[in-house]
Amino acid sequence: MSTYTLVEIQSERLDMQIATPLKSDLVQLNGNREKNIVLDLSQCTYCDSSGLSAILVANRLCKNSGGTCVLCGLQEAVERLITISQLDSVLTIVLNKEKADEYFTQD
Numbered sequence: 001m002s003t004y005t006l007v008e009i010q011s012e013r014l015d016m017q018i019a020t021p022l023k024s025d026l027v028q029l030n031g032n033r034e035k036n037i038v039l040d041l042s043q044c045t046y047c048d049s050s051g052l053s054a055i056l057v058a059n060r061l062c063k064n065s066g067g068t069c070v071l072c073g074l075q076e077a078v079e080r081l082i083t084i085s086q087l088d089s090v091l092t093i094v095l096n097k098e099k100a101d102e103y104f105t106q107d
Helices: 016-031 049-064 076-084 097-105
Strands: 005-008 037-040 069-072 092-094
Touching (some): 069 097
């Protein structure tokens, strides 16, 4: 049984077109008592402020329900934006889906 929900962003751009429905999906997942979410951004090569906002919504929803949001598969440009925004100290970031799985299965 999985202890988290995997959300794979199937787009190269995490911008307003993707971020708006993503936020709705995240709120719905949280409403269904999903408190641990892995956001796989391995296909995203671009992220703007609305994408960053969606990531922060996921992080806040998970934290507020006693869970964790883990980001994985960050491409260089997306990782740079998170670092420049000084969110790398706030967000839980791992290398890939396997590391995310390990994060939730460690004792």
